Amino acid sequence: MSTSQSSDHDSKQDLINYVLRLGDDALILGHRLSEWVSRGPFLEEDIALGNVALDYIGRSRMCYNYAAELSGEGKTEDDFAYLRDERQFQNFLINELPRGDFAYTIARQLFVDVFNKHYLSALLQSKDQTLAAIAAKGIKETQYHLRRSREWTLRLGDGTDESHQRMQTAIDELWGYTHEIFEHDDIEQRLIDAGIAVDAAAFQKQWLADVSAILAEATLTVPDAEWAVRGGREGYHTEHLSLLLTEMQFVYRAYPNAKW
Numbered sequence: 001m002s003t004s005q006s007s008d009h010d011s012k013q014d015l016i017n018y019v020l021r022l023g024d025d026a027l028i029l030g031h032r033l034s035e036w037v038s039r040g041p042f043l044e045e046d047i048a049l050g051n052v053a054l055d056y057i058g059r060s061r062m063c064y065n066y067a068a069e070l071s072g073e074g075k076t077e078d079d080f081a082y083l084r085d086e087r088q089f090q091n092f093l094i095n096e097l098p099r100g101d102f103a104y105t106i107a108r109q110l111f112v113d114v115f116n117k118h119y120l121s122a123l124l125q126s127k128d129q130t131l132a133a134i135a136a137k138g139i140k141e142t143q144y145h146l147r148r149s150r151e152w153t154l155r156l157g158d159g160t161d162e163s164h165q166r167m168q169t170a171i172d173e174l175w176g177y178t179h180e181i182f183e184h185d186d187i188e189q190r191l192i193d194a195g196i197a198v199d200a201a202a203f204q205k206q207w208l209a210d211v212s213a214i215l216a217e218a219t220l221t222v223p224d225a226e227w228a229v230r231g232g233r234e235g236y237h238t239e240h241l242s243l244l245l246t247e248m249q250f251v252y253r254a255y256p257n258a259k260w
Contacts, residue, residue, distance in 0.1 A: 021091070055141040062134050180228070
């Protein structure tokens with residue numbers, strides 16, 4: 001293999017890894033949200049959370065199908081979703097944490113929705129047309145998601161004493177997981193330099209300003225937390241992901257190649 005061919009292969013593998021990461025983020029969070037189906041605080045919210053989950057799962061399918069196309073090895077979206085083990089998933093840790101109570105889910109969604117607003121807006125400018133198209137669809141969904149999470153944050157934060165305390169507790173517990181989403185490794189740096197991937201660090205201050213403004217309006221406090229948890233992009237996860245994958249992948253692995 002020539003130097004040029006080797007470089008092209010490495011660049012293609014970088015892109016596959018990046019697309020899989022975006023798919024993993026969407027799939028794992030979508031699955032977590034789907035756990036609210038039949039468990040929502042009331043029927044309309046049950047349906048709304050289910051629809052948000054479907055948006056994320058739909059986004060993961062687009063990413064996995066693109067990764068399958070890039071790999072050219074006869075893989076399908078199902079191979080990436082159901083036949084990889086925990087160490088092969090590269091989602092951010094915040095997405096795999098248990099759904100918790102309703103306040104916990106809303107706090108996580110607020111952090112992620114504000115992040116996605118900036119991230120997908122930047123991804124629209126990607127030189128990769130497929131990624132830009134995925135971002136174009138995702139940004140419309142994110143606008144709806146953020147409107148919901150913001151409204152619920154205000155409603156719970158500035159509601160009863162109990163709802164306020166639950167929201168503040170969730171924010172405090174999740175804050176240390178937000179640092180990871182603004183970091184990138186050598187794979188993403190090469191794609192950032194090529195105009196394909198997004199440099200999330202570029203909008204970290206704006207994310208903090210947006211989140212802080214919403215929390216202040218909801219009479220909630222931005223944590224003064226020094227701890228941070230990382231590792232998702234390297235395949236190091238909490239114990240919660242293995243349990244999620246066991247449940248999510250069971251039927252597909254138990255009945256391989258089944259059609260229904």
